[in-house]
Amino acid sequence: MKPNVIDEIVKNNLCIGCGTCAGVCPQEILKIQDNEYGEYIPYETQMCDSGCGLCLEVCPFGNNENETQMGAKIYGSTQGMKYLSETGYYLDSYAGYSSEFRQSSASGGMAAWLLTKLLKEGIVDYVICPTSQKNPEKLFSFEIMSDENSVKAASGSVYYPVEMSEVIHKILEVPGHYAVTGLPCFVKALRLAAQKNRKLRERIVFTIGLVCGQMKSKNYTKYIAAIAGNNDLKKVQSVYYRGKSPEKPASNYYFQSTDEHGSQHKIFWNEGVSEAWINRWFTPNACNYCDDVFAELADVTFMDAWLPEYSKDSMGTNLVLVRSPEILVFIQEEIGKKEINVSKIPIEKVIKSQMGVLDLKRNQLSYRLYIALQEGQKVPEKRVHPKEKIGVLKKREIKLKARMQKESKELFLDYYKDTTLDIKTFRDGMQPYIKQTKQLRSVGKLALPIQIIKKISRREGNRR
Structure with missing residues (x-):
């Protein structure tokens, strides 16, 4: 067979x-x-x-x-x-x-x-x-x-x-x-x-x-609906993920949910949606x-x-x-x-x-494949090869997001009771990761000028 x-x-x-x-x-x-x-x-x-x-x-x-x-x-x-x-x-x-x-x-x-x-x-x-x-x-x-x-x-x-x-x-x-x-x-x-x-x-x-x-996952939508102000997630009848506002750029769109009584709750990308999206909360392993x-x-x-x-x-x-x-x-x-x-x-x-997505699905994928194989996981054959050397900060970012991806799913199960998500307790559980993300971003901002200086120095050295 x-x-x-x-x-x-x-x-x-x-x-x-x-x-x-x-x-x-x-x-x-x-x-x-x-x-x-x-x-x-x-x-x-x-x-x-x-x-x-x-x-x-x-x-x-x-x-x-x-x-x-x-x-x-x-x-x-x-x-x-x-x-x-x-x-x-x-x-x-x-x-x-x-x-x-x-x-x-x-x-x-x-x-x-x-x-x-x-x-x-x-x-x-x-x-x-x-x-x-x-x-x-x-x-x-x-x-x-x-x-x-x-x-x-x-x-x-x-x-x-x-x-x-x-x-x-x-x-x-x-x-x-x-x-x-x-x-x-x-x-x-x-x-x-x-x-x-x-x-x-x-x-x-x-x-x-x-x-x-x-x-x-479906739990992603429930989470966004919850932080938008929905107290009973069983009553959400419809959602709209990409609402447009004339006073905001296209990138700062809003999520809107409507419940069975017609009440609407809205939250913009920069008000909490981006945090869950960018950090890969509720993302399937595939x-x-x-x-x-x-x-x-x-x-x-x-x-x-x-x-x-x-x-x-x-x-x-x-x-x-x-x-x-x-x-x-x-x-x-x-x-x-x-x-x-x-x-x-x-x-x-x-x-x-689409450079951000290309980095995610090509450069970062190579390191995710490397980690998975090191841990003995079964992974599909891809067009990029497993690679360990991608930079210290990038390694930390990938590992941190992988932990958030898993933890967000488990914490949701722990704190979603009787159609309501305990937002405070959920976010308390995610807080250590959120804090590390901010620290990593700060380090990255400091490291970027150093990388630029090194690149300029290499160019000047080659010219000589």
């Missing part, structure tokens, strides 16, 4: 909860459920007796082909295609926004514009993306939509676990052309599944990718082993324009990385028609906009 996803992935804490394995299981014995940390994982409803191994073959954290190998097969022979190790394959890159969807979207609204346009033009029959459910225990799920208004209503970032098993079943049951949105690991899982299943290969005609630094920044297997990838010339605009701007010739033509034809305000941008600027 071939190894399966439960033994190789779930038991080694490498599952990202995408649900693809359950979606394609021939025996339909895999189901997706929450674990105690608010993360999705598959479980077996009965003992698998086929031993086909398909579940592991479609897992994005299994040792299957990597994104570079798969990208070469999908895009490598396309005329005009270019390749960089940071971005994977690409045809062209753009910056801009959709006037219609910008306000209701997390960034520039370009993803929502494209999806509705694909439906309107009859290029696809269905769009699949995360949608609000107004259910405290399941605030979002993947849904299949066939009308533009539903897509518009679903626009906005979702920092909440969703899984694809049910929509994969629907794709296999209902003929048509589908466009599917997803994070890099989800898109990879769909590509792996399409290699194994003809219906998925023929029916999923476009994959829409989003740049991702990390996923978050995210520690991802090296795909730009959703390299997606036909088009959207991201925030985190560049000085755009980031102060409170309305938000998208960067767009195009790999599909059909989508490239589609965008080019729409430029100048006033639906979108888009212009070309050098690929170097696209890369620069």
